[in-house]
Amino acid sequence: MRAKPEITGMADLPKVPITIGDMTHNRTGLWRYLMPAIRDRIAPCRIACPLGIPSPDFINDLIRRDAARALNRIMELNPLPGITGRLCYHPCQSKCLRRGLDSNVQIQMLERYLSDTAPEPATLAPKSLEAQVAVLGAGPLGLSAAYFLGRMGISVTVCDPLDQPGGFLVSVDLDKLPKEILVRETNRLISLANIQLKLGDDYFTLDSGSTKQDWRLIIHDQTAHAKDSGPAKSLTMLSSRLSLGRLLLDTTGVRPRDIYKANQIAIAAAAGRELAAQALSSLGLSQQHDELRGLINSGRTESSISPKDIRYELFDKLDSVCADSEDQTLSEEQALAEANRCLSCGHCNLCGRCLMFCPDLSLSVNQRGVKPEVDEVHCKGCGICAYECPRQAITMER
């Protein structure tokens, strides 16, 4: 803050009446009783997503050409973006507020684009905790449970009679999900969470009981294979044997209806994530449990913003480019065009409108890509920024 400029004589005066200092010495922030809070509000697409993915955030990363960060952000909550990006029934899109302007943003196509093209996220190096967990069944639910446990530093082994991870997805042929995508997605998940595998022959050596295992907890994914199929029966037998003297969690409590349907993939992943949280609790790892529970609950505790919060008159109509993609992964150009259609409901996307309208220059972006900061010494709390925000990312609070 600069001092009030001293004027000692006529010679200090400018000929033209202009400011010769600035007004930073005037602490107008003392007049304030409400303060702008630039914090993300919840977009309807996030509320609708079974996994709670904050789509505006990853879309904004994509717009800023940071695909790696965008994919990382998705994979904090979703272990299988390339599969949900193809199979999910995308309830996010049906709640997209852009429908009030022209048509919804094709969020699923953007997720798929990132999964197929973004740089692989760096392998996480989990803290090696002593707790060891076996997941019986390598279906989407079991893999998801293993992924979230692995990321919390738990040593996890996934066991399945099939040679490949994926559970029932390995056994069925789906036009929308080529086998190489299933392999890529499961491999990525396994590598990111440092998951050990006992598949096929390795799995069957478990049956012999010849190896001692230090597992403290067994998770049995009862949805890994079609009911009454050979692999399903095998897993049930193994589960009853291994669970002797160990903690056991199965999927009875978290299994929603129709979980075998491929388009329910996100629900299965969410159920696996929930099971991972319960496992952490059962193991008495309260710090890890709270961390994962916080992740699951983020964006679930507030109501989402509604159409009346969006300043539709400030946006131009813009047709989606995805109709031309013929179910191919979008090109970079198409993905950016689609991403730019996102209204970023409730999420500051650094559009800068609040900076332009602040009458006291009390908002500034000090770090590239970081939301504006409020100058508390000078902000009078007039609320113009909150009114002018096209997407309700600013609220006036006490």
Place this chain on the structure above:
Amino acid sequence: MEKVLTGTETAAEAAALARVEVVPAYPITPQTVIVETLAEMIGRGDLDASYINVESEHSAMASCIGAAAAGARTFTATSSQGLALMHEVLHYAANGRLPIVMVNANRSLAPPWNLYCDQSDSLAQRDTGWIQYYCADCQDVLDSIIVAYRVAEEVSLPVMINMDAFYLTHTSEAVQLPDQEAVDAFIPKRIKPVLNSDQPVTFGNVCGADLYTSLRYIRHHDTNAALEVWQNASDDYAETFGRSCPSLQTYKTEDADTILVVAGSAAGTLRLTVDQLREQGHAAGVMRLAMIRPFPAGLIAQTVSTAKRVIVVERGVSNGMGGIIGQELKAGLFGSRNGLEVWSLFAGLGGKDIIPEEIAAEVKSVAAGEKTNGALNDNSIWTGLLS
């Protein structure tokens, strides 16, 4: 180059020779041809300038202020009601120390509606802080506009060049147009932008009484000093172009008992009147007051030092006080020539033609002691009243 041009065309030529960069304008009779001619020049590409069609004279001057603050050489023209509408922003331009040059065609104010010559419009703006010059003829229009840019940019004050409606605006005369190179050399652009995005400042910000008073003192001082700056610029102009725009012009005043005073184009008519009076044995002269602000009181005092009386041929009235230029003259001479008779002769309001014989008759009557203070008790003489 010599061309036959009307006063309005001359004003446009002068602005073009000054290479003005921004022309925000709103049309009004009788100046419209000035801005129309400039619009054509800009439209044809002969003049590299921005022409801004604005919605009123107030906006025209507001745009001039913005353009000049951004460092552009700016020109506009108006008249009468248009000038009156600008009143607020005229102060802004002068207090903002912006070197805008504007031509005002002197026309009466309504009601009743009257398009003709009258100087009440610009004289009512005396206190806005503009330098005011009143032209004698079309050539003077051209010369004074060029001199005005030199002075405006040197003292950072706006200049109003006044020309009589129709007598100058719509009268064609032979006008000498100087070479562009010579004009460029005479008025190199010297505006420093006030507004500069690299060093942001607030223009016209708030300040308290102490700074306000000091700023007003500085402006008053600089406006007074502009008289000498104008004279020097006029002398320099004369050196290059052979013509000048003095703030005061005299004709046969050295030995005159009676000095006729006028601002504007009627000076020529009064010279003819004086020649007639001299033939009849009356020692008369003419003092053309070209500059009203800053007021050349010293020069006036010298000119009238031995005269018995001055008769101001008025083209504007300060209602409840008298002839405007007569009042200015009395104020300027107070203390130096207290015995001088000062008469206001209202012979040119609302476009009334000033006729030499009529004026001569009034002069002889005053000289013979036939005039009294009259019904108005303010040394005013009104000609052409209905009986």
